Amino acid sequence: MAVYVIRKEGGHHEPPADIGVIIESVKVLNELPSFTSACALLLGMIYIITLAYPKPLRFTFEVFQKVLLQLDQHMMSPKVQILFRRLQ
Known part of the structure; x- marks a missing residue:
């Protein structure tokens, strides 16, 4: 991609x-x-x-999708959940 x-x-x-x-x-x-x-x-x-997200960029794409665009927020990986909590 x-x-x-x-x-x-x-x-x-x-x-x-x-x-x-x-x-x-x-x-x-x-x-x-x-x-x-x-x-x-x-x-x-x-x-x-x-x-599937490219492995080296999977967390980058996940942050874009789930934090910035707020799509499928209930299915965040643990790393993205930690970032999301820190940003709030």
């Missing part, structure tokens, strides 16, 4: 040429308006398709 941003060479101050989402080596979304939109759509697809 990945969010990609393609910029023109040397165009760091210009809008990106393309922003999109890749899941399992397949480009599933492209020409998105912003990196933020791409992240939100990736999380939505993970939730709707019931994909």
